[in-house]
Amino acid sequence: MRGYRLYALVLGVLFAVFVAVEYYRPKPIDWKQTFSNKDKIPYGTFVLFELLPDLFPDQPVASVRLPVVNQIEEGNALAKNNSAPLVNYVFVNGATDVSKLDLQALLQFVARGNNVFLSSHTFSRPLQDTLGFKTDFTKKGLKQDSLGLVFTHPQLQQLKPVLYEREKASRIITIDSKRKAKVLGKNSVGDTTFVQISYGKGSFYLSSVPLAFTNYHVIDPAQTRYATQALSHLPVRPVWWDEYQKQGAVGSKSVFRVLLSHEPLAWAYYVTLGGLLLFVLFESKRTQRIIPIMEKPKNTTLEFVRVMGNLYYNHRNHRVIAEKKINYFLEYLRLHYFENTNVVNEELEERIFAKSGVALADVTELFRLIQHVNMVDRLEEQHLWNLNKQLESFYRQASR
Incomplete structure (x- = not known):
């Protein structure tokens, strides 16, 4: 019995050491482009989301986990009670997927005087066709390793361009000649990367360089000002930061969401866990080990x-x-x-x-x-x- 306890103690100590080493050892860097405000990895947006209260002082900043239609309908319900101010709806994604139903809701939302900020590598076809723009890769400066991004505002165009690796700033926006749009930003070879398209009383702000808003570039002293200056084009209003297209609805990824959403199923789940725990506690007591049958060795x-x-x-x-x-x-x-x-x-x-x-x-x-x-x-x-x-x-x- 003493030998058994000694082995158990040694195994316990070794397991504790293994857990401590695994917990404290440096974790490899995750270079996945999530654009999520909960991620502190290089291409998450945790830092920018934390800076939004400073960019929009005295205004509420909310992380939105609802589909576009549902979120706007909630805002409309408040607007009917005259308790909802105009807002800035911000999207920073690798690919912005706006369905026809979502687009219809966004158009009505912007027409009432709200603003929508969309920064993405690609945009859905209905959005491009309705607003009259498309995205492509620049054909200029192919031999350059980096491209600079500048703004056209008179107070900002005097500043030096913010440099990015070419593959991160090579997306451009082309506006239909029949559509009136205001160019707010370009790259160093003259292609458009940031535009404002008015619609009704509000505007759509479109950016083709979403990586400029991620942690990796926002915390870089030489590049942080681009993200803040781009968002400064928006009026000081409450901000809705979309996370639905990155994280989905609240609880949508939980495997127990159906069980926990109904009280009888939740109680059945808890009772089952309790029963399993009691079973483990009682079965863990020492029992007589089965004595194996030793067969006589055979001469083969x-x-x-x-x-x-x-x-x-x-x-x-x-x-x-x-x-x-x-x-x-x-x-x-x-x-x-x-x-x-x-x-x-x-x-x-x-x-x-x-x-x-x-x-x-x-x-x-x-x-x-x-x-x-x-x-x-x-x-x-x-x-x-x-x-x-x-x-x-x-x-x-x-x-x-």
Whole structure:
């Protein structure tokens, strides 16, 4: 019992050390582009979301986890009670997926005087067709490793361009010639990256460089001002920060959301967990270990010999058997008489004769048979029989 406790203690200590090492060792950097405000990885937006209260002072900032239609309907319900001010609806995504139903709600939302800020690599087709724009990769400055981003506002265009790696700032926005839009930002080769499209009393703000709003670039002193200056084009209003397109609805990823949403199912779940816990506690008590039945060891030597004999008999490769017997015989000479068997000649035969006490004629005949085996490619059964007979005779005479 003491030995068992000692082993359990050692295993417990080793497990605790393993957990501590795994917990405190540096975790590899996750370069996934999530654009989520809960992620502190390089391409999350945790830092920018924390800065929003400073960019929009004295205004509430809410993280939205509802579909566009549902979120706007809630805002409309408040607006009917004259308790909802105009807001800025902010989207920062790798790909902005706006369905026709969502787009219709957004258009009505903006027409009433609200603003929608969309920064994304790609935009859904209904949104592009309705607002009259499309995105593409710039064809200019192909040999440049980096591209600068600038604003067209008179107070901002005097500042130096904010440089980004080319692949992060190569997306551009092209406006339909029939659509009136205000260009707010360009890259260093003259392509548009940031525009304002008026719709009713409000506006859509479109940006093609969403990575500029992620943690990696916002915390960089040389690049942080681009994100803040881009959002400064929005009026100071309450902010809705969309997380539905990145995290989904609240609880949508929980495997127990159905169970916990109904009280009877939730109680059944808790009772089941409690029962399992009690079962583990009571079954963990010491019980008599089952004594295994020890079977008497069997001598399988004869079975092995029979199997190997049948194997060689079926193949009838007499030369392989002869080689094994010869190798065993040479090993016997090395171990018992300390002779070098690399060269088999008359001198070796005489030394074996002197040390073993076997008749010289028998030793000579044995080495002749060995030489014959080494010279032929295929050995007849009679030669194998003679070799085996001569070897057995040698072992009997040498052991006297």
